[in-house]
Amino acid sequence: MEASSAATDNLDPLQVAETWKSGGRDVAIATVMETWGSAPRPTGSQLVIDSEGNFHGSVSGGCVEGAVITEAVDVIETGEPRMLEFGVADETAWRVGLSCGGRIKVFVERLG
Amino acid sequence: MDLALLKELNAERAARRAAILITDTADGRGQLVREGDEISGDLGDAVRRAFRSGKSGLAEIDGRELFFNVHVPPPRLVVIGAVHISQALAPMAKIAGFDMTVIDPRTAFATEERFAGVALRAEWPEDALKNRPLDAYTALAALTHDPKIDDYPLTAALDAGCFYVGALGSRKTHARRVERLREGGLSDADLERIHAPIGLDIAAASPAEIAVATLAQIIEALRKRDLAGGLRMRAA
Secondary structure (H helix, E strand, O other): OOOOOOOOOOHHHHHHHHHHHHHHOEEEEEEEEEOOOOOOOOOOEEEEOOOOOOOOOOOOOEEEEEEHHHHHHHHHHHOEEEEEEEEOOOHHHHHHHOOHHHHHHHHEOOOO | OOOOHHHHHHHHHHHOOOEEEEEOOOOEEEEEEEOOOOHHHHHHHHHHHHHEEEEEEEEEEOOOOEEEEOOOOOEEEEEEEOOHHHHHHHHHHHHOOOOEEEEEOOOOOOOOOOOOOOOOOOHHHHHHHHHHOOOOOOOEEEOOOOOOHHHHHHHHHHHOOOOOEOOOOOHHHHHHHHHHHHHOOHHHHHHOOOOOOOOOOOOOOOHHHHHHHHHHHHHHHOOOOOOOOOOOOOOO
C-alpha cells in the first residue's frame, strides 16, 4: 500500500506545509500526479517549498527537485498553479535529468 | 488548496482516518472527502475506487481533470500472545508493510530475546490498548487461547471496528469463546466477524504456516473490506 506516513511525523511534508504557512511563510506544494516507467517516487508524493526556496519532501530521487523549486517560487508569486512534466521525451527536462528513464507530471500550487 | 483545508486534512490523517483530497488541476481548487461520504455519479464511483485501492491518481470526470490524493492510515497489526506463531508472523508482517505490536502479560513469553526488533508490550491488553487504542485500520489476532488474555481484546477489536479480528483455537474452543462473549453482551453479527479457526484454510500445520495463513487472511480482509457499508464503526 502506498500509505501516507503518519501525519504526526515531523518529516511529513503536509505537516511541514501547515507549520510553515501558519508561521507566516508563503508556501507552495508540489505533487506527483502521474508517472510512467520507472519513476523514483510514487503518485501522490509531495514536496513543500517556501518563497526563499527552502524545501521539504521529494517528488523524485533528487533529479528534478531543483527545477520544481524554481517553478514553485514563481507559483508563490503569481498564485497560478501549473503542471510540470519531466522525462526523457522532453529535451529540456532531460537536461534537468530523470536519468532513470521515467516520466513524471508534477502539479505545483500555492497554499492559499 | 488553502490552509484551512490543509489543516482539516492533517487532522484526519493524525486521527488515522482515511481521506481523499481531490484537486482540480485547472485551478488548484481542493475538496476533502472522507470515507463513507455519500457522493453520487462518476465522482462517487471514482472516490469509492480510490478508497478501496488506496492509490492516488488522475481522473477525467465531467470534463474536469481531477487528482485524487488518497491518504489511508498505514495498517497496524496487534497480536495478542507472544507465542511461536507470533515469532514467525513478525518478520512476515513487516515485509508486507504492517506495523505490528505484540501484547502478552506473561513475561516468560514476552521477552526481548524472543522478539528482537518487534514492538512488544509485556502488559495486559486492557492496559496496553489504553495507550494505543484499536481502530478501523488495525487488525487484531488473538493467539493465546487463554480467555483471561484474549477475550478483552477481541471485544475491544469488534467495538473499534477493526478491519480484521481473528482468534486461534479449534472449533470447539471457539464455540466456548462465542458463548462467553455472547454472555458478555456481543451480538451474533459481531461474533460472526471473528475469523476462527484463524487463517485461510490452506491446511497450515506448523506455527510458520499458520502465520502465513493468518497474514493472508488479514490482507484479504484489508483489500476486500466493505466500503459501501462504511467501516462498521460503532457509535461511541
